Amino acid sequence: MKIIEHLRRGEFSLSFEFFPPKTQEGEEELFQTILDLRPLNPTFVSVTYGAGGSTRERTRRIAQRIHTETDLTVMVHLTCIAHTKQELLEMLTSYKEMGIQNVLALRGDVPKADDFKPPEGACKHADELVSLIRENFKDYFCVCVASYPEGHPESPNMEWEIKFFKKKVLKGADFSITQMFFDNSYYYEFVELCRKEGINIPIxxxxxxxxxxxxxxxxxxxxxxxIPQSLIDRMEPVAEKPEEVAKIGIEFAIRQCEDLIRNKAPGLHFYTLNKSKATLEVYKAISGLIPRQR
Structure with a gap:
């Protein structure tokens, strides 16, 4: 199912992000995490894609396994900077053949090699990838894009950031997931800037x-x-004590999520790092606040 269909109905979205493990042992640990989180009934889960396409086959395999072995809705990440358009179209076609309908369209990190040049005719920015998807697959895919409440590291200012984000939306993006942040004011200010510019997709x-x-x-x-200085001040003294760090971090995430829910955020997307414990603890604390599905 397309994620945007849930969002258009006003349903609160709960989602988890995973990355493709390098080993079979890591893959089995990931699927245990998925089993642990499945009872939370997420709207979708996403699978990341390594810089320069370094996890291409692993991303596809993990996505297919989740899609076929569970009833979870899968969103695959796809980066474009190091691929030809033909390679991108082949990957998108393979996802369509699997029955996967949700894609996170990203430029991806530019490879650090001094002599790196994008392939001739490549999509050099995420908005071009969004266009490629729409031109070749129409509305088959629900297309998500990234957003940066504090600005992308390459953006000189927020005006520039909003300009480039709007290009992705105008090319056909359905919704967005933000980069991680720890101060909710950045999120609220970013959403306000977007609305003033006529950007009305769910963020x-x-x-x-x-x-x-x-x-x-x-x-x-x-x-x-x-990272807020108040949080740094609490964590620095216990930085080498994992249990203490996790206790403070989870407590902070709970307060952060409670505030976002109360201020009508359309959902929460958890960067899990393939672990379930922290996300489960946060969910347990906030579950009473999550709006019921219609």
Missing amino acids: IPGIMPITNFRQIQKFASMCGAT
């Missing part, structure tokens, strides 16, 4: 419960997400 906040402080510091520095 689902991306949530990352902190269970490893050093890891999240690295992630945040890479994507430009701000």
Whole structure:
């Protein structure tokens, strides 16, 4: 089923993101996580796609396994910067043949090689990938795109950020999931800027419960997400104590999600890192606030 159909009905969306493991052991651990989270009845789950297409076959295999072995709705990530249009069309065709109808269209990180050049005629930006999907598959796919409440690391300012986000929407994006953030004011301000520019697609906040402080510091520095100083001050003294970090991080994520639900966010998308414990604890605490499905 297309995710946008749920969102258009005003249904609150709960979703989880997974990445393709490198080993068979990791894959089995992932599917245990999926089994752990399945009772939460998510609207969909998503499977990431490595920079430069590095997880191409693994992404496809994991997506197909979830699609065939469970009743979960799957959204596949697809990056375009390192692929020819023909390669992209072949991948999209294979997903259509599987019966998968939801795609997250991304540019992807530019490979770090000094001599890297996109293939001739490639889609160099996500809006071009959205166009490619619409031109060749019409409305078969529900197309999601990324959004950045604090601005993409390459954006000089939020005006620039909104301009490029709007291009993706005008090309046919159905909804968006945000980069992780830890200060809800960035999300609310971003949504307000979008509405003023006539961007009215659902924008689902991306949530990352902190269970490893050093890891999240690295992630945040890479994507430009701000960790509130008050949270840093609490976590720094216990940074090498995983249980303490997780306790504080989960507590913080609960408060963050409660605020987003009360302020009418259309859903919550959890970056799980292929683990279930933190997400389950957050859900248990907020489940009473989640709007009932119609």
